[in-house]
Amino acid sequence: MEPLLAIVVGASYAAGLYMMLRRSLVKLVIGIILFSNAANLLFFTSAGLTRGAPPLVPEGMLGPEGAVADPLPQALVLTAIVIAFGVLAFAVVLIHRAYEVVKADDLDQMKDTDT
């Protein structure tokens, strides 16, 4: 499972970066989505995958038995997903507003504030 996920993560990073390097605002946002999902998946994969072993404590015991999945990365990735989602909602509103003001989907039209 890990090698497959590793490939998926790498491909998502590459695709996200590629999309961000295009000139379109919409593609920029899609690139950010891919990039943030790649980061989340990488976090999940690098923390180690354990299949079918939920970290549940049996009744009457103080800790789980045997090898169980680490619950921490799941909690962290959940937090990261929520944050990424919030930021993304902002980014979508921002590009909508920017499109209204600048009247172009082209990032090359947005160079007035540079230098």
Add this chain to the structure above:
Amino acid sequence: MRPEVALPILIPLLAGSFSLVVWRSVVLQRWIAVLGTGALLYVSVWLLMTTHREGHVVMEMGNWPAPFGIVFVADLLGAIMVVLTGIMGFAVALYSLATTGKGHEKFGYFPLMHLLLAGVAGAFLTGDIFNMFVWFEVMLIASFALLILGGERAQMEGAIKYVTLNLISSMIFLTAIGLLYGLVGTLNMADIAYKLQEVEEPGLVTVIGMLFMISFGVKAGAFPLFFWLPASYHTPPVAVSALFAGLLTKVGVYALFRVFTLIFNQDVEFTHNILLWGAALTMLTGVLGAAAQFEFRRILSFHIISQIGYMIMGVALYTPLAIVGGVFYIMHHIIVKTNLFLVAGVAYRLLGSYELKDLGGLYRKRPFLGVLFLIPALSLAGLPPLSGFFAKFVIIRAGLEAEEWVVTGIALLVGLLTLYSMIKIWAEAFWKAVPEHNQNAHRLESQDTQLWLMYTPIIGLALCTLFIGLYGQPIYELAAASAEQLIDPSQYIEAVLGVQP
């Protein structure tokens, strides 16, 4: 329970929520802004005094012992940064009473300001690397919203670059945290530092360190990752620019100080050397960019970058004296840079422009403002006896002791070029006559009562600069004590985990 560690985060959060509750009443929001930031300043000084007395102050959230729960840790560096946050918050809150437009106040300027302060204070105080990511995001989302309040074209263009690059930096930060967690299986920074000593893969550790360096480098505005900064910092209202200029990039610098003294101190030859050359190029490109500009706030924005170089040089040299210099430089720089932006705001109020070619005659009509500009400007350039001289002196002396001749030479040259930029602003905005085409010249004569509200924080910050310059020994000793804690991470680890590494 150590309430003083949590209060600098709780107070702005509470003040922000109360401001949201009284959404319809701008007057109440203004009162909450002044009271809330004043309370933040008060508790931050309390925190600094406690840390100065006891060393590290640790608070474990929910009483979970250290590696398992989230901890908030204040060492001297964190406490100093929080005090500066309090000073900046209070000054900018006062200033924005007079300058913020009605539209901004109605659409949540004050709640966002409190949220930003909470995020900054949280990032300074947390002892958990993932928690630091979360505070970074809190700070970023508040800054995004503050940046685009008003919705002008320039703001939109600046915001696209600012948002994109900061999001990429956050994602790289998350990636680095993920890899680090996979390597050591913990998120508590003290625990990471403790466990990394036993990890057998130095190559992988260095790679993760580089990822952190890139991520924080974007946030700090280090070479070659700074392009979002001059593209966006001059677009929002001046109070927002001042707050950003003082605090946001310094969060990145703080994170570099924290991570590259505590966690990644194995392969100093490699990582800190890259930091050192990055610092040199940051100084040089920042100051050259400033030399090419003719807009008040853009010059100042580029100077943020050049000054960041000095601070990173402090951590990059990684000698006790250099870290003292870095910490001292941060203290001096936050105050001075915010103050310069506030002066730019007064000039805009009087003459209706930030372009140097439209400004002029300020010294003839408002000599007091001229003095108030010269204090931070000459301090930024590093003229004695102002605070910048001592900050630069310590850094450059550390550079000479480390025998890094080229970098030290660049640091000296950049000081000279900074003086050039400041003299350019002085000559254009203050010294020459008011240009004929400026329609607002009559405003120089008028008696604007709100100006005094703008002057108050400027005078206060100028007094801080003078104090650091003329009575610098206690401040220097504070920086030295903080550097002593940073150079010896075992104190931090022991304070958090209770074990001797």
